[in-house]
Amino acid sequence: MARLILFNKPYDVLSQFTDAKSPSPRATLSDFIAVPGVYPAGRLDRDSEGLLLLTDDGRLQARIADPRFKMDKRYLAQVEGEPDEAALAALRGGVVLNDGKTRPARAERIEAPDLWPRDPPVRFRKTVPDCWLSLAIREGKNRQVRRMTAAVGHPTLRLVRWQVGEWTVDGLAPGEWREVEA
Structure with missing residues (x-):
């Protein structure tokens, strides 16, 4: 069964689990969510807040993020x-x-x-x-x-x-x- 996580992403947090680009670490999803195998379905910019969905199901991830499904x-x-x-x-x-x-x-x-x-x-x-x-x-x-x-x-x-x-x-x-x- 697919896992689906609703996360309230704070301001100034990256919508990814690692930050390889920055010499000084920035907050990422791994600072808040310790659930293995889930990935964001879509993204929110660092300066945006609110609902970010994460799932371990690739088809569900595509359905949420892809504009063809008109969600x-x-x-x-x-x-x-x-x-x-x-x-x-x-x-x-x-x-x-x-x-x-x-x-x-x-x-x-x-x-x-x-x-x-x-x-x-x-x-x-x-x-x-x-x-x-x-x-x-x-x-x-x-x-x-x-x-x-x-x-x-x-x-x-x-x-x-x-x-x-x-x-x-x-x-x-x-x-x-x-x-x-x-």
Whole structure:
């Protein structure tokens, strides 16, 4: 039976088990998860937080990570400024990035979610407002959500992946994980 682990990846942690590229070691998955034979299904950038799925089943890993299977990935993004309806419509229609146009996203403005504090905290500026968006995408271009929000004039300040398919990070503190049925 396939193993499936839900992990709340903290900010500044690599989505891999080793860090061979850095002369000074950076935090990796091995600092949190000591389960042999599991590997990330997809990835989260070092400066992103939230749900990372790990499995020991290659077919399940491909099904989760491959855009052909159209598994929704929902993000909560704190962005600079206050996107108007035109910016949200652009996200919903797909945004042209330097590597092509994204698929349409489900995008809406939301109230600030009740999340764990980030360490280090997001820089606060009195003169620049910010707000939160919920974005659901079905593909995974490199740094896609950050590039999409920047393309519509609202750079991302904090990015939390909240959900992948039916699985959510709800109830997991940063650095915590639990095994679920695959």
